[in-house]
Amino acid sequence: MKADGLQQELDYSGATNKSDPAELALVRKLDIRIMPTLWAMYFLNYLDRNTIAQARLDGLEDDIGLQGNQYNTCISILFVGYLLMQIPSNMIMSTGKVPPSTYMGACMMIWAVVSACTALVHDYKGLVLVRFFLGIAEAPYYPGALYMLSLFYTRKELATRLAILYSGNIIATSVSGLIAVGTFNTLSGVHGISGWRWLFIIEGSVTFGVAIVAIFLLPNHPLKTTWLTPEERALAHERIQRDTVGMEENRGARAGFMQAIRDPRLYLFCLMQNLHLSACGFNNFFPTVVGSLGFDRTLTLILTCPPYLVSGIAGIVVGLTSGKMNERTWHITLSMGVAAIGFIISCVTLNTAARYVSCFLFASGAYAVNSVILGWVSATLGQTTEKKGISLSIVNVVANASYIYTPYLYPKSDGPRYLTAMSANTAFAVGTVACAWGMKIWLVRTNKKNRAGGTYTELAYAY
Secondary structure, three states, X not given: OOOOOHHHHHHHHOOOOOOOHHHHHHHHHHHHHHHHHXXXXXXXXXXXXXXXXXXXXXXXXXXXXXXXXXXXXXXHHHHHXXXXXXXXXXXXXXXXOOXXXXXXXXXXXXXXXXXXXXXXXXXXXXHHXXXXXXXXXXXXXXXXXXXXXXXXXXHHHHHHXXXXXXXXXXXXXXXXXXXXXXXXXXXXXXXXXXXXXXXXXXXXXXXXXXXXXXXXXXXXXXXXXXXXXXXXXXXXXXXXXXXXXHHOOOOOHHHHHHHHHOOOHHHXXXXXXXXXXXXXXXXXXXXXXXXXXXXXXXXHHHHOHHHHXXXXXXXXXXXXXXHHHOOOHHHXXXXXXXXXXXXXXXXHXXXXXHHHXXXXXXHHHHHHOHHHHHHHHHHHOOOOHHHHHHHHHHHHHHHHOHHHHHHHHOOHHHOOOOXXXXXXXXXXXXXXXXXXXXXXXXXXXXXXXXXXXXXXXXXXXXX
C-alpha cells in the first residue's frame, strides 16, 4: 500500500529525525502539552454540540413543543453559524496578531455559556437562536486546532495526530449516551428542572472550566510559545520550514487566501471531504437510529457506546498506518468501502443483530477517513503556513455545509430503515472513493511533470 516509489523521495519531508535526541525530545514535549489539551477541547466541542440528540430521548421535543421537521432544522441551523465563522477565524489566527491559545480558549468559554443556555429555552424560536449562536462560537475550534497542529507537526507526523484528535469526537459521541443516562436517572426533576436541561447545564459548566486551563496549556506560534526554551522554539520553527512543500515566502493572510483559492486541487479536496462528511451525517441521529432497534431509552443510550469505541480505535489505526506509509488512496477506499457495506445492510434488513452490526461498520469505516483526508490537504496545499491554514478552513467549511442538508434525510416517518438516508450515505461513500482516486491520478501526473522539470525532490506529493 505504499505510494508507488514515493517513500524514499519523501524522506526529506520532515519526519521526526530518529537520530536527533533534541528533535525527539521536542516532539515528545509537544505531544504531552498539545495533544491532551486539544483532545479534551474536541471531546467537549462534540459533546456540547450533540447533547441535543440525547435530550431528544428525554422529552425535549414535547417540552418545548417541536413539531414536524423543527428538530431537524435545529440540527441544521447550527452549521449555518458554524460555516459563517470558520474562514474569518483562521484568517485571524494566521495573522499572528492574536495569540492562538487565548483566542481558542476564549471562544471555548463563549460556546460553553451558549450551550448551557440551551437549558433556558422554552420554544422552537429560542432553540433555533441558541443553536445558531452555538455554531458561531464553536466554529473557530476545529479549523483552529488543525492549523495549530500544522504549525508544530510535519506532514508524516500529522496524520497520526489528526486521528488521535478526531478520536475525541468519536469518544464524545460514544460516552454521551452514558453521561445522559446517569444525568437523566439521577437529576430529572431535581429543583423542578428536567433531566435534559440538567445535561446542558452540567456539560456547559465543565466546558467553561476546561477552557480556562486550555489558555495556559495551548501553544502559540513556534517562535512565540513561552513554555518552549529558545532552542526548542528555533528547532520547532526550523523543522516545519524544512517540511513546507515548495517553501514559498509567507506573505500574509490575504495572500494565503488567494494562493489557496487559485490552487485547483483545493476544490477536489473540498468535494471529497464534503461527500465524506455527508456520509457521516448519521452522527446527529445515531441515538435515533439505534433507537429504531426497538429498545427502551436507557438501553438505547447504552448501545450507542460500543460502535463509537470501535470506530475510535479504527480511526487511530488507519491514521497511524496512513502516516507511516505516506499512503492515502487505499486507506480511504477500504475504509469507505466498509462504511458502504454497513449502510447497505441497514437498508436491506430489519434483523436487529444485523442492523446493530451495521452500526459498527458504517461508524468505523466513515470516521476513519477524516484524518487521512485532512492530512492529505495539509501535505498537498502547504506551500506556506497561511495557505495551509486557509486551505484547511475552506475544506472544512465546504465539508460542514453537508450538515445543513443531511438532517433532512432522517425524517421520523422514514424509521426504522431510514432508507433515503442510508441509500444516500452509500452514494456519498462511493463518491468519496472516486474523488480519492481522482486526486491520486492528478498527483501522479504532477510528480511526473515535476520530475521532468527537475523539481521532483522538492515537490514530490504522496497519495
